Amino acid sequence: MNKKTYNIFIIGCQMNKSDSERIAFSLESLGYFPEEDIYKASLVVITTCGVRQSAEDRIYGLIPAVRRKNPEVKIILTGCLSAEKLVKERLGDSVDIWMPIVELDNLPSLLGEDSLGGHERDYLNLKARYESDFSAFIPIGNGCDNFCSYCYVPHARGREKYRDHKEIINEAKDLIKKGYKEITLIAQNVNSYKSADIDFPKLLKMTNDLPGDFWLRFSTSHPKDMSDELIKEMGECEKLCHHVHLPAQAGDDEVLKRMNRKYTQGHYLELIDKIRKSLNKQAGEIVSGFWMPPVAISTDIIVGFPGETEKQFRETVKLFETVKYDMAYIAQYSPRPNTAAAKMSDLVSEDEKKRRDEELNDVLGRYNLENNKKYLNRVVEVLVDSKNSRGEMIGKTKTSKTVIISDTTKSRKIGDILEVKIKSVKNFGLYGEINKDE
Ligand code: SF4
Incomplete structure (x- = not known):
């Protein structure tokens, strides 16, 4: 293996994706080339996520597998678990370099390479190789x-x-x-x-x-x-x-207090009201040839937080029924090491967390269908970001609604913004065709 190649395996949020773009640029500046196959790269960087146990568990399977198939590989572990003592103990020597992301400016010396000059202390100011x-x-x-x-x-x-x-x-x-x-x-x-x-x-x-x-x-x-x-x-x-993601995490004031969120359901609902008033001034009108949809609201929710009673969970259901979210990322609570909640007792059973998760998803789907129906026969702009196996384009509206466009014309490509007429809707998606008036 003579050529210096790298593969970045990303777990977790948008921040990890963004960090990975900065890591990629730094590596390419040091003469590394991208390698799509993680088992063939001479250097593997894993950007870890500490939000859920399942995300942590992925690295315990992945890292030994990479090392088994490619004993010569150098492995860098970065992201949220790079300073976690228990993870270090468990993975031991199978990781070569533990690199908290704020130390990215130090990457050349960590790899034993010469710096390319220009020392940038704030890693966010390093250049990115955008995906x-x-x-x-x-x-x-x-x-x-x-x-x-x-x-x-x-x-x-x-x-x-x-x-x-x-x-x-x-x-x-x-x-x-x-x-x-x-x-x-x-x-x-x-x-x-x-x-x-x-x-x-x-x-x-x-x-x-x-x-x-x-x-x-x-x-x-x-x-x-x-x-x-x-x-x-x-x-x-x-x-x-016009898409606002505002994590609520729970609907009940007592649970919010134990989560240390520093607001109540009442305050949160006031915010939603103000956001809608501010961003919906032209909702329903035709602006520059396009229908202006109402602002879409999404959220993050944790179900089964320690001590969450059925009555308290009903407050989260009430929140969903009041806000009528366009999307919600619902997580079943799992304890993370060194956090205050990990020491809390009165745990909710796994079965109960699953039931609450399913119930919220049902409520979400119901109201989202109601929201999506407003798009029927409307013309909206869609930024195409991928294609499915049938060659149809998939994209997002400005309100982050996913749209599948029944057009396989080769001249349209990923990255295009298209005028799309919405012809049918489901709970979690819109279906449209290129506007014939275009
Ligand atoms: S706001 Fe709360 S949930 Fe979000 S990153 Fe900070 S501590 Fe975590």
């Missing part, structure tokens, strides 16, 4: 100060650290110049962004005001930092896609 040539994440910060009682992220990534706004704007400008059609500002907690006198509402406006034709998104927000000023700005940013 896509039409949609990109721009990391605006790393870490979290919130210490939700179930979450491992603050332990793994450390306290919040935000990137200089000039670096962020320069990266955005560069992407727009290259023709990127979708830009997503990401951090664990985007809306607590602060750098010098620039806060998140200001950063959002500065990005929105950049010249060019692009869709703007951000993720993920914490309800406690969703200020009136930000909600007002969101309503005024014409490039901002």
Whole structure:
């Protein structure tokens, strides 16, 4: 194996995907070439996730398998589990380099290579080799100060650290110049962004005001930092896609308190109300030839948090019935080491967690179908991001609704923004065809 090749195996969230793009650029600067087959690469980087036990368990199967098939391989473990003592003990020598992502600037010396000059202390300012040539994440910060009682992220990534706004704007400008059609500002907690006198509402406006034709998104927000000023700005940013992901995690105030979320159901519902008022000013109208859908709201929920009674779970069901979410990522609680919740007693049984998960999914599907029916016979813009096995294009609306387009014409390609007329809808998807008036 003479050629230096690498494979990055990504587990987890958008932040890990974004980090991997920076790792890829750094490796290619050191002369490594991408290798699609993880078992053939001379260097394997695994970006780990500590959110759920199932994500952690994946590395215990993967790493020995990679080493068995390729004994010469060098393995770097990064991401949320790279500083976790128990994981280190369990994997021992099978990992060559444990690299917390904030040490990415140190990669050349970790690999015994010469640095290519220019020492960048903040890894977020390192260049990225973007996965896509039409949609990109721009990391605006790393870490979290919130210490939700179930979450491992603050332990793994450390306290919040935000990137200089000039670096962020320069990266955005560069992407727009290259023709990127979708830009997503990401951090664990985007809306607590602060750098010098620039806060998140200001950063959002500065990005929105950049010249060019692009869709703007951000993720993920914490309800406690969703200020009136930000909600007002969101309503005024014409490039901002009308999809807001606002993790609730639970509907019951007592459970929210034990989760250390710092808001109540009442406060959360007020926010949803304000967001809808701010972003729905033109909903239902035809704007620049397209139907303007109502803002889509999605959330994250944990069912079966320690001590969650049936009555408390009903509050989460009530929340779903009130908000009528467009999407929800529902997780059955699993304890993470070193978190406050891992020490809590009164655990909910696995069967009960599963039942609550299924019930919420049913409620979600019911209301989502109601939301999706509003799209019938409407013409919307769809950014194509993949194709299915039948050659049909799959894409997303500005409200992040998945659309399957019954058109296999070769001239349309991934990365195109198409005018699509929605012809039928299901609980979790829209089906359309290219607008004949196009
Ligand atoms: S806000 Fe809470 S759930 Fe989100 S990363 Fe921070 S501690 Fe974890």
